[in-house]
Amino acid sequence: MSSVAETAVHEEKHSDVIGAKMGMWLFLFTELLLFGGMFILYAAYRAKHQHEFFLSSAELNMPIGTLNTALLLTSSLTVALSIEALRRGSRNLSKLFLLATIVMGFGFLVNKYFEWSAKIHHGIYPNSPELLKASAGEQLFFSLYYVMTGLHGLHVLVGVLVLGWIYTLIQKNPTDPGNFIKLENGGLYWHLVDVIWIFLFPLFYLIS
């Protein structure tokens, strides 16, 4: 009987890593559906106001959008490299790549801040007198733009904080085997943030 109990305990420990990853994937599904709701709205409104959406898109700052896309894509690479480095046991390299990811994520937010500020400065923000005079399609475009990139930006911020937290964990307890699964799950989350941006970027910036 004891041998069975031992295998059970062994299996429980074993299941922790796979279980944790499964939990993370399930959570990512919920995130996809959260944004999925907004993509449905985007699709419905764009089908209705095709022309106004194209016009409004031209007003967005494409160079900054492109720069941000490059930043996020590269940061997805560095977080993957960081995971691989930790898998191979080189913690310092892992930390370096993780730091690079955090810096790029932060850079994305700074760009976003300047981009939003410029728009708001020009009087384009929800419920602004200027926007209220615009056509329905334009109002909807910018409403969706602010809500979707805003919620995405919030996810980037959370991602930066989570990765920062994992960085301090690796710093404090370098030998803790639990770090790896945390980093891997953090990386999965970061990739999700990246994937959503890959859809947001063309839908808002590249349709003009």
Next chain:
Amino acid sequence: MASHALTHTGHGEINYLDYKGKYSGILGWIFSTDHKRIGLLYLSGVTLFFVVGIFLGLMLRLEQLTMGETVVSARTYNTLFTLHGVIMIFLIVIPAIPAVLGNFFLPIQVGAKDVAFPRLNLFSWWLYMTGAVLALVSLFTKGGFPDTGWTFYAPYNIRTTTNVPLAVFAVFILGFSSILTGLNFITTVHRLRAPGMTWFRLPLFVWALYATSWIQILATPVVGITMLLIFFERLTGVGIFDPAKGGDPILYQHLFWIYSHPAVYIMILPGMGVVTEIIPTFARRTIFGYKAIAASSLGIALAGSLVWGHHMFVSGQSYTASVVFSLLTFLVAIPTAIKVFNWVATLYKGSIHLEPPLLYALSFIFLFMIGGFTGVMLGVLSVDVHLHDTYFVVGHFHYVMFGGTMMAFIAGMHYWFPKMFGRMYNKRVATLAWALIFIGFNMLYFTMLILGFEGMPRRYYDHLPQYHSGHVVATVGSWILVLGLLIMIINLVRALKSGPKAEANPWQGTTLEWQVPSPPPHENFEEIPVVDRGPYDH
């Protein structure tokens, strides 16, 4: 069903109620990560809010006892039915079975010591309480609780002066709590089944919760974002659903029902799971059609996710969409009927023991059938035009949610009460309460079906003379119903303190929870059991 190792778990093990953890007293409960204690935390919340929700319902009925504005004003009436709906749906019917009975019994039934993520489980409960408190705060702040109805339809949710932002934020938080519970259950079922507990040896309650959890994960985020959009709308005026700014209120309804229709399956599937546990135990035979019942849970989850448009037949969605949604709605009746036939086939030639849990389970089948059939009626396009927004819908909904889910929850409470607390309640009082509940329920809600068919609109604080006698019957029914519910609750609460000690297996159940002592020890099993047969082998 399990090996001999379980028979001697009793000695020397401290049960979860007496267990001394890191904290003592109330802190030992609200910071406990034990799934059984968390189940009871939810139970206390659910019971408390249920009493509040019942009181609100009584007020609504009391206003309808007489014609004209008597007990409450029209505006208060609107707030009352909104609050009644929000509390009953988001704080009670959705969490009742998964979060109370599921938390308590799912890990034991799969042969695990706890759920996959115990701390996340506790966090879910804290989110639940936060959501509840926010909903209560919105009662007393800026404009008071919304008067929009629990559906928060646009554009009225933008125009009303009541405190919509806080209330929808509360719903968002509650949804998050529900998602995390679902995530926990799925991972637990995949990862923590005991050796030998194959998928087709899982109790069907676990199958039902498993299907429910998938809906919770896949549908709840959609209502989450919808509520957030209202929140943003009210705070910054983004206007995504505001027709004045080009927004489309119909899209709001789509997004709302993409979640909220599957949500009624989040509510009913676990109830069906409870009934599927009770029937074989009290018929003393194995379940008929195990795989069909398991598959029909998944079938209901799948088909139920594709029918949301039947709430919008008269809202202005396209006719083609309406026809498709109507057809899909009929399809849901198939897996549902499979379950009902299998329950009846299980009872056939069984050795029936008519104890209180079975009485409730049987009344579940009866009431749920009425709820289901009226649901199919409402799914018919032409009939729906006549019945939409009448008392018929209200009656149908209460037959399904109250006669279905809550009856199953009460059945489950009577079935598992001796296991949860190690004490037995007074069965004669329980039977009396059941009779009152059954009579009162049908007086109240069947009358509503008739009133609705005759044209009584829902959500009106007043009624015309031709509906008066019906309203009087319904209100008297509500008193009988509430009397029964109170006797039922008091009977159980009294048993907590002074009920006789219960045996480990008072009903001769065959699933794993009946193999451990009552109440179960702190970590459920001294040794993880090895399972070598199906769940209902008598």
